[in-house]
Amino acid sequence: MQVPLIRLQCGVNSYEWGKKGSESAAARFAAATPSDNLSIQADKPYAELWMGTHPSNPSKDLTTGRTLLDLCAENQLLLSQSVASKYGSKLPFLFKVLSINKALSIQAHPNKKLAEQLHARDSKNYPDDNHKPEMAIAITPFEGLCGFRPLGEIAHFLETVKPLRTLVGESEASQFIQAAKQEGGDEAAKKKALQTAFGGLMSSSPEDIDRETASLVKLAESEGADFAAGGVSSTKGAVLAELVTRLNGQFGSDIGIFVLFFLNFVTLQPGEALFLVADDIHAYVSGDIVECMAASDNVVRAGLTPKFKDVSTLVDMLTYNYAPIDEQKMTPTEYPYATLNRNAYSSGSSVMLYDPPIEEFSVVRTLLRGEGAKATFDPLEGPSIVICTGGKGTIAVGPTKREIQEGYVFFVGSTAELVLESAVGQDEEFTTFKAFCEI
Ligand SMILES: NNC(=O)[C@@H](O)[C@H](O)[C@H](O)COP(=O)(O)O
Ligand SMILES: [Zn+2]
Secondary structure, rough: OOOOOOEEOOEEOOOOOOEEHOOOOHHHHHHOOOHHHOOOOOOOOEEEEEEEEOOHHHOOOOOOOEEEHHHHOOOOHHOOOHHHHHOOOOOOEEEEEEEEEEEEEEEEEOOOHHHHHHHHHHHOOOOOOOOOOOEEEOOEEEEHHHHHHHHHHHHHHHOOHHHHHHHHHHHHHHHHHHHHHHHOOOOHHHHHHHHHHHHHHOOHHHHHHHHHHHHHHHHHHHHHHHHHHEEEOOOOHHHHHHHHHHHHHHHHHOOOOHHOEEEEEEEEEEOOOOEEEOOOOEEEEEEEEEEEOOOOOOEEEEEEOOOOOHHHHHHOOOOOOEEEHHOEEEEEOOOOEEOOHHHHHHHHOEEEEEEOOOOOOOEEEEEEEOOOEEEEEEEOOOEEEEEEEEEEEEEEOOOOEEEEEEEEEEEEOOOEEEEEEEEEEEEEEEEEEEOOOOO
């Protein structure tokens, strides 16, 4: 049976935080594929390219116009029997490219149980009954807020940033500082103190937020590198001061600006990655990324957004885990099931695996340098989606061989032996990302 290689036409979502017009990688990639209803407008934000079967924006077979969702429902072998029997006739993952001009909302994604409850209670704001663990891989330099800081860092900010301490509340702040400074001590009590302090911040009144935002911005502008007593080792005062003024410029007076002092601020270079389990708090700030997640669009938001906010649900649902940012970063490993040809070896090409501790997806980044560099992948017992984010080459499954260049997206059916070959010049790179599920 001929395993299909299907060129996809993918939709792009215009959220307010997206980069504008062709500055947006999501827009450029979407526009690389012929479409009768997409013309990129220079002043319109384009946030997310969606690749997959999610019904909110299902990808289509470019040749027939049929949705990938329909094709998988008609022929489960595209997914493989094992994947289809566990996840039904749809992809277990949703694959995206995000192009971020302004900060995304302060958010977390509910675990499976909470997702079912929220979906049953409010399917408009919570369209899925599924969890949404997610992984982000930087295409360009990326900034994000991710997971709670080590408690000592938060204590430092409560002691040195008066507007923050005022919004948290004097007693909550001093109780937290006391708990944070206890050597060893009861982990559950520390997390409770963190939840109380964070909950105190998030329950601030709009008047208090307006007043304290104005004071915070004034301090940031006047103190510069000395802001927050010079900051902490992971985030220096000057960086914090710039972030406060940037976020204030983007959102005006907003409680999300104060969340900055509770969350790790992380920068990723191209190829570096983050993994977020369900219920992990985060907010991406800038850059272009590839993102892969379980098939869900459930977002619980609490700040930095014009969208629906559900602050009490967010405060209640969080794990209140805290850790240095390096524990949130994911380290890719060499992908063992691909063979590079001589050109690829000699030009320093690479095939790297990003493999989070969940079943629904993994991602492989293939970076082929120079003319004729080739990677041959062992057949997978499961579905894949491949996007080219730079350069050009060919993609082949069995006897079917197609051109692929920046923005092109292909669905690769189960048990395909996939071959990628570069058609770029000597010092250029042909880069693809492949999301897949194999169980
Ligand atoms: N962390 N990234 C994600 O979860 C993306 O997949 C979501 O689609 C975005 O967070 C949605 O962001 P807004 O709700 O528009 O602020
Ligand atoms: Zn998210």
